[in-house]
Amino acid sequence: MVDDPGLKALAEAARLSPDNLPLRRHLAEQLLGKGYLADAEAEFRAALVLAPKDPDIMAGLAEAFVRQSSYGEALSALEPLLSEGGYPPRIGVLAARALLGEGDLHKAAFRYHEAVSRDPSVADPELAARLAAPPVERVPETPAAAPAEEPEEAAYLAPSAVTHEQSTAEVERSKFSFADVAGMEDVKEALRVKLLLPIQQPELFAAFGKRAGGGVLLYGPPGAGKTHLARAAAGELGAAFVTVGLADILDMYVGSSERNLRATFDLARRHRPCVLFFDEVDALAGRRSDMRQTANRQLVNQFLAELDGVDQSANEGVLVLAATNAPWYIDVAFRRPGRFDQLVFVPPPDAEARAAILRILCRDKPLAEVDFAAVAKVTEQFVGADLKGVVDRAVEAKLQESIRAGRPIPLSTRDLLTAAKAARPTSVREWMATARNYVMHANESGAWDELMPYIQRKW
Numbered sequence: 001m002v003d004d005p006g007l008k009a010l011a012e013a014a015r016l017s018p019d020n021l022p023l024r025r026h027l028a029e030q031l032l033g034k035g036y037l038a039d040a041e042a043e044f045r046a047a048l049v050l051a052p053k054d055p056d057i058m059a060g061l062a063e064a065f066v067r068q069s070s071y072g073e074a075l076s077a078l079e080p081l082l083s084e085g086g087y088p089p090r091i092g093v094l095a096a097r098a099l100l101g102e103g104d105l106h107k108a109a110f111r112y113h114e115a116v117s118r119d120p121s122v123a124d125p126e127l128a129a130r131l132a133a134p135p136v137e138r139v140p141e142t143p144a145a146a147p148a149e150e151p152e153e154a155a156y157l158a159p160s161a162v163t164h165e166q167s168t169a170e171v172e173r174s175k176f177s178f179a180d181v182a183g184m185e186d187v188k189e190a191l192r193v194k195l196l197l198p199i200q201q202p203e204l205f206a207a208f209g210k211r212a213g214g215g216v217l218l219y220g221p222p223g224a225g226k227t228h229l230a231r232a233a234a235g236e237l238g239a240a241f242v243t244v245g246l247a248d249i250l251d252m253y254v255g256s257s258e259r260n261l262r263a264t265f266d267l268a269r270r271h272r273p274c275v276l277f278f279d280e281v282d283a284l285a286g287r288r289s290d291m292r293q294t295a296n297r298q299l300v301n302q303f304l305a306e307l308d309g310v311d312q313s314a315n316e317g318v319l320v321l322a323a324t325n326a327p328w329y330i331d332v333a334f335r336r337p338g339r340f341d342q343l344v345f346v347p348p349p350d351a352e353a354r355a356a357i358l359r360i361l362c363r364d365k366p367l368a369e370v371d372f373a374a375v376a377k378v379t380e381q382f383v384g385a386d387l388k389g390v391v392d393r394a395v396e397a398k399l400q401e402s403i404r405a406g407r408p409i410p411l412s413t414r415d416l417l418t419a420a421k422a423a424r425p426t427s428v429r430e431w432m433a434t435a436r437n438y439v440m441h442a443n444e445s446g447a448w449d450e451l452m453p454y455i456q457r458k459w
């Protein structure tokens, strides 16, 4: 119970004018500042209802959670910001604290490192010490103080050097093919031409003097199916699939990230034909001009060097795909020929594609006659990941019902409609608004042509 008279008066004022956002925000901040964490949490939640996208309020709520050791909830509160890229650096530090609380040291270190590289004033020595302290046997072999000058592109580790470094990425055999990806016919066709035909019909390519190679950057709103598509491309091609998350690459120690990256490329090269997939690539391939720390710029240079390969055949049979929700943060150097020279937009599904996705997601479930078009109609703005949530929820409810009845009861249209009503689409509208801000007046080169019709529409 709050017993501070000043706070009590503020709380009373807020109670009398519940829609006064500045007042509520002020109250929440005061409560947080004075350590009334549960009250602060409640106030931030109330403020968030008034201003759902306010990053300061989200940050306040997350901090209240972190200080109550509710780390998972803190991360959920920050998720809308984190998934967009370009979030304020102090949000990254907060996320690092929450991730550390969850025991995810790698991701915590990355978030922290990335945030401080963008704004050194958010550094938190105590947190940095906790991130560096765990039982890692490696010793930083380069002094942490980074040289002030811009590194030459030659500062990377030579890709030809044989490495015995282990990559933490794993090699998968994908059980999906393009038949498991609903809609996106144009996207599949683009990938087929770029990735599959050169390998399936090399004579044809050779006849035209074209060489296989170069990567594809998939971009679009979170959950639209970029990872699923990459995995399906590997299956379609009969290639191994190596997926790389940030935690596989980033390391607090200068130099280690470069070695991890090289080890990952080598892993893919040892398993050719292979699709090497980088998720959240904006964090690895950000604009060097945005990076204050030399170490991060070196990582970008290393990435460029690996993409180029030491010679023409270095990456033969290795198809590099990358996904990002924030393509506008990618350094233009990545878009040169032979690197990620093709940008492919993975759009949110239209009604027809939603019906097809639902059909795929329900394929192996006990089904009554289901009107997928009807479910597609009420799930405007839902992306693949949202639809998967709807199906999971409907299946869960049906399972309970079947257990009670003692026999399997098939899933019906009504079950899916009920589950859809209870769900909300994640972030397509917000993503489109962000995309509009970035690309509307920056499409001179035509790089965003595919995206233009989408951002010009009302969402």
Ligand code: ADP
Binding pocket: 180, 181, 182, 183, 184, 221, 222, 223, 224, 225, 226, 227, 228, 229, 323, 357, 360, 361, 383, 384, 385, 386, 388
């Ligand atoms: P992203 O990488 O763009 O964030 P994901 O590939 O992780 O999105 O998509 C989340 C889930 O949604 C996938 O695991 C898959 O089950 C489903 N999904 C998305 N798009 C499709 C699609 N076109 N066809 C079938 N399933 C899809």
